[in-house]
Amino acid sequence: MSRLNTRETRVSETNGRPLIGVSTYLESKVSWGVWELPAALLPAGYPRLVQAAGGLAAMLPPDDPSYADEVVARLDGVVIAGGPDVEPVRYGSEREERTGPPARERDAWELALIEAALASRTPLLGICRGMQLLNVALGGTLVQHMEGHAETVGVFGTHEVKPVPGTLYESIAPAASDVPAYHHQAVDRIGRGLVVSAHAEDGTPEALELPSGGWVLGVQWHPEMGEDLRVMSALVRAAGR
Secondary structure, eight states: OOHHHHHHHHHHHTTOEEEEEEOEEEEEEEETTEEEHHHHHOOHHHHHHHHHOOOOEEEEEOOOGHHHHHHHOOOOEEEEOOOOOGGGGGGGGOOOSSOOOOOOOHHHHHHHHHHHHHHHTTOEEETTTOOOOOOHHTTTESOOOSSSSSBTTTBBBEEEEEEEETHHHHHHHOEEEEEEEESSSSEEETTTTOOOEEETTOOEEEEEEOTTTSSEEEEESGGGGSOOOHHHHHHHHHOOO
């Protein structure tokens, strides 16, 4: 059976709800109840957004990157979640003072998931760090620190993003809209084949897409922290096809 037919069968068996894998954190010490243990975790907004958009959510904790092809083959769509700064060595730069500590296991795993999704044309959504990692995977670079997109430590702010006419993102959100955001890094040199499909008022790229790569979109903001289902619903629809 072909991979496409396998996906169609799986979607049919789950009443049309595509299986969407979401990458996770891997933390060395997390407390809950009487326990304090290492944990793979994900803010609940991510699975809730997938579910609200009509998908089934599966967590993808860091694993051996060589397994990424096998994992993606069992999914209908992939979300690379937000999180820590990408290690600058991944895009040929030295770490600057305000860049956070590396998350090497997660970098390696998520880059492998991105590469597997691109190779198989599995619908792919990158959120915040996920958009930045998509850019890095395709040879782009990052601005390691910028002001104005994380107003208060630990508190999401909002700002307006404007779609670029003729892009996938514009077909999802045709007009400017306010989005929940919290980041201090951004894309710099754009990776191979990617195009910018939304900007903030200050010109910062807020969405990237890969027109030649199937359904591939990265957004710099955090849709899981808001009420707007359009981006995730578009991913789920693409995954269902």
